[in-house]
Amino acid sequence: MNERPAPAIPGTDVLVVGSVNEDHFQFVHAFPRPGETVSALASRRGLGGKGANQAVAAARAGAEVRFLAKVGSDAAAADAVVALRAAGVRTDAVADEAGYATGSAAIAVDAGGENWVIVDAGANARLAPADVDAEFDTHGAPLVVLTQGETPAASLEQAARRAHEAGARFVLNLAPVMRVPSEVLQTCDPLIVNEHEAQAVASDLGLNPGAPTELVAELASVARSVVITLGAAGSVAAAEGEVWSTAGFPVDAVVDTTGAGDAFVGSLCARLALGEDLAAAMTWASAAASLSVERPGAAESYAAAVEVERRLAQAGAIA
Template sequence: MAASGRVVVFGSLNVDSTSYVASFPEPGETILSHGFQVALGGKGSNQAVAAHVAGAPVDLVARIGADATGDFAIATLARFGLPTGAIARHPDAPTGVAQITVADSGENSIIVTGGANLALTPEVVDAERARIVSAALVLTQGELPVATIDRLAAVADDAGVRFVLNLAPPAAVAEPTLAAADPLVVNEHEARAVGVGTDAAAASLDEWREHAVSAVGRIARSVVVTLGAAGAVAASGEGSWTAAAPSVDAVDTTGAGDGFTGTLAAFLAEGRPLEEALRIAVAAGALAVQARGTVDAYAPRDAVLRAAGLDEAGDAWDAAGGAADDAGDATA
């Protein structure tokens, strides 16, 4: 079953150059990698691909350069079958790039150069108003100019279109932008940057759930906090929930958060409740860290639903289906 709700992603589009190393170098140290990969990246394009793989019809509004790197990005999106009609090429700026180092532990270090992504201005948002109005959900991230994020939130809110904000990295967006987010999606570090959460390193899922509850209506309409290998929590006016992640061997965590967010957006856009979309998104993130790379590590819809212990209708798989039924815990 394909998702019925269209997702419009305003986002960054980069090409990642990733080196795989035993451990991160110390300042001033030169080390040798044991692997290298060039792949599509950028939070916007990652999340658009994840939503598309999850079954949603997706429009990606992005900007790239008139260069070979941009050619590579378009070819990669075409390979996934993602429409590229809303991606324009900027003649005077390079395609955005990310330099990534992944240690054998699975952790990563990332440097991003925005390039043509910075040409995604508030004027582009206004020009794309018809696309926004026709969407079930609009998604963006903290890698775009703040004025663009603020304008997108205002246009979506005015049109009554659900606005999902992944504030990664943290950006100084306006209070009305945060207030319109439904949900605001952040990890624990980004949550603290907007006044949600605790400095306690060992805080439990239930403790983070309570922090998310405290932010509903005060900071955003609803809140999702991702907590890495522990899972994620969510809160809205309808309730609050935790979703514990399964124990897996992480190979590469790069882009796993984007896989989570794109999947979450896809299932929200088709009308699934936040509790269920959270559970499915945690399953998608857990599958993504078990393979190298970003978009090529995103599992297809049926595999994600099975990992979440659900079928297409949202019903739990029985034991004979082989799916775990303890992927998430709900707390009203």
Template sequence: MSTVFVVGSLNIDQNIRVRSLPRAGETVRGSDATFSPGGKGGNQAVAAARAGATVTFTGAVGDDAHGRKILAVLAEAGIDAGHVQVSGTTATGAAIIAVDDQGENQIIVSPGANSGLTAADVDAGLAAVRAGDVLVLQLEIPTTLVRQAARTARSRGAFVILNAAPAPRQIDGLLDDVDLLVVNEQEIRVLADLAGVSGSHQELVQTLPPALGPAIVCTASAEGSFTVLDGGLVHVPAARVDAKDTTGAGDTFVGYLAAALAGGPRELPAAMIHATRASALAVTRTGAMESIPWLHEVPAPAPNPAMPSLVVPN
């Protein structure tokens, strides 16, 4: 089986429950803060590992209690964290997350040790990448490192997935070595503005790939997810669940999607269905990493030979 390589962020999440998310200038009362491991890179790596993939992670934490807690969760998931750097001078990255009674959230991220990741760290972490592997990237680390990692992995025949979150301020060269772009409905509109294209997120899934290069999967909360294959729009509906906390749902989707595509030739729609079912379970729980389900909890989608397919090279 191919390996899923993840280069990305590791944060400690400070979670606060509120009745409603604050407006600009508003103060709201929240619950006592709880702390849990997170970061988009870490969440996606844990999701891929819990989905059954072999996962190698490159990132950075501080030499502190939060960093040690994150490393323990990665180890529990079976992730090779030998390329996670431990900084003695910078604290572990942090995210302050407010979650309302509907499960929606607002997030502020402080990068901390993530900013200390270097080009040499990325080279070392991707030294074993080979054809058929999958690389997963996000944008909570410097974009120069994201471009470097994508270029390195793709030059060796790996399949590169970029979750463009947080949404980038510019895209010059960012997508040159990306095979599949995963975005939500807000992020796809930011990319559309940067590319000078307009439309609904369903329309943008079809019109942006010629302008940007990579194929696109767009997640749209209760609407489900969308992509285009063989010129036609493919819609995977969302599961109906009682959402408690949407934090980490998108990361669960990305990790499960990567694991499915690394498991051998797979239809992209089938991988999206599996990822959707996993993220639906995640939102019924609280927190980020701790909400991600294990493979045995997620029913596998039945294969559909009539569906068009996107095949990851072996």
């Protein structure tokens, strides 16, 4: 690992700007067909939202993490803040929005660990560019600024703008896909998308569709660097004219794939902030994501750094 650089404001490696939800899980044998009712095998609730998930993953991977988000004035908000703090995430920039409910997600997980998700943004939609400005004006710039497609478009753009002006590394997980200005894409280092999202982004940009190794190079002509995640197959990346891949890690058994992509993204940002290059950060992130699918839930399934290091050592990925 490279020598760790010093953050602009000591104590903040990664600033996550994004969403926080209360996840409602229903575990089923098989997803219902249209018009069909099925019985749940079990149900549970927990912390969710791409922003919250990625903040927890970054903290578990060893970074000092601040989280900028909006929650409602309800019990779900209090539960979310408690869970974030327990994971080591700094939450003083998680603000209550009176008159709104905390965001929520209905998640069904089948016997094979696959999922479908329906999200209600709730208070997440109230995160404004002025909130981003207040964070930067008060606390300065971290090493890495991370946001996602669940962030309101204007706030996403402002996060990219302020990160660029401050010299921070800007990482965008464009999930779900939304149209963003070309000047935002040009600052992404990296832009992180899965295979389906990559195709959608390429279509919006008028680029040629193709295999991930071809598409990642196309997208890297627009962004500073690009990572396309491939699920169990790992990921591919492109930067400065070079294309490479990172293999996935074998898992004991797939229990729940919910939040595995967020585990990858948050872990990757943490390792970048801690001084690793993009290729090494991708390897760490793949190991972290592989551990997450062996456990139920999203943020609560994320492994501690020592567990990830053990998996890396078992695979011969570190000395």
